[in-house]
Amino acid sequence: MKIPHLLIAIFTLALFNCKQEVWQIKQIKGKQIAITDSLKADPEIEAFIKPFREHVNKDLDSVLSYAVDTYSKSDGEFNTAIGNLFADVVYEQANPIFFKKTGKNIDMVLLNHGGIRSIISKGPVTSRTAYEIMPFENSIVVVGLKGSQINLLIDYLIKAKRAHPIAKLNLILDINDHLKEATISGKPIDVIKTYYVATNDYLYSGGDHMTFFKPEESIVFLDYKIRNAFIDYFKKTDTISPVIDNRFIKLKK
Template identity: 70%
Template sequence: MNYKSLFFILFIVFFFSCKQEPQHLTRIEGKQISISDSLESDLEIEAFVKPYREHVNKELDSVLAYSVDTYSKSDGELNTAIGNLFADVIFEQANPVFKQRTGKDIDMVLVNHGGIRSIISKGNVTTRTAYEIMPFENSIVVVGLKGSSINQLITYLLEAKRAHPISKLKVVVDEDFNLVETSISNKPIEASKTYYVATNDYLYNGGDSMTFFQPNDSLFILNYKIRNAFLDYFAKVDTINPVIDDRFIKLKK
């Protein structure tokens, strides 16, 4: 028997001959570790990451289009230029996909004001711009809603009094937010008609208290992320110049 075998046997005998006392947690201690620029970089890790970081930054900084001005979601009361762009891009990019799959057209678009996460700055519009305004993985879905549910949607907009991005839907209110006019593609809304509404999966599932999307007539999952819709749109246009218009307005006396 070699010494390693002897040591192992003695360890086993000692271990099982010892009385196993119950263990109790008596104290938890911790300390705050500040993470700041004062921490020294690990040069080896930095060297490993550097080519990947440079590649990602090169892709993100690739120029796709040009913005003639700076656009923010705080620039308007009931509709904003960036919000109108947001909804119109979803319609323009998603409708051909929906049409090819179903033979139908999207009737309108509704997304949420809070979903716009950044401004679009005047100057070059890059891949990074699309990631900044839509950092989430939200995808476009199309929901079949009866006109009666569209009326619930409109009631939501009236109560919210916020510039939730819409496209193809028009809402006009008076100074007291009483409804004056509503239409989809310049036609009156019919209570019994099914309208195909493009939105995102977060809102479809009740996000921002938009409960009117369920129940519904039908649901179409396009497997098309909103960010990718923006990337595709920016890549095909030379210049973006969205405006505030009359799609959701309050009349003045």
């Protein structure tokens, strides 16, 4: 059976005229809604959340330790009590894990001054304290660096003139800010030796312009958050009493 020419023409014309409509955004409107006491809470949502909130708050506010004083990252020039605590806690908590994985010990720790996000107040220390001083999800990594790269790390610390938390590394500057002495665990830096430096994944990736971590000799991810290291440390330590010491100092004369 042949289709009439007229029917073919009508079908073809209809096909070309069936264009899909294109929608385009002409205007976007919005307004700011202030979050104030005038906004009423939904009773059903509040009732649903309440038991979860109470459970979380109970865990966060359980007393784990006690701080004998209030500690701030602005308390010292080249090292601070809270910064020393940060570095020492990372070493103490991370070294057994690293040793179990590799059979080696961590040689030193380097963290960043800006990573300390709150003070530790005198009095009870809780899990909430750990979340306040370290709200980020940063995890501990251990990077193998040649001594020549350790010297670049030291140059960075001298130029930064900030109390970046360090452990096991000792630096002495003269009155003119020139390096007088640098040791790791009391020994001079060996430029061909590989040192195992504990830090966090943010700094390893170049955060705070710490580009000296790459290229590395090795990298071990401990899958251990710094915040969790603090919580574990607080649980086993009755009293928190860090001090400013001589791990990074400048001579007065």
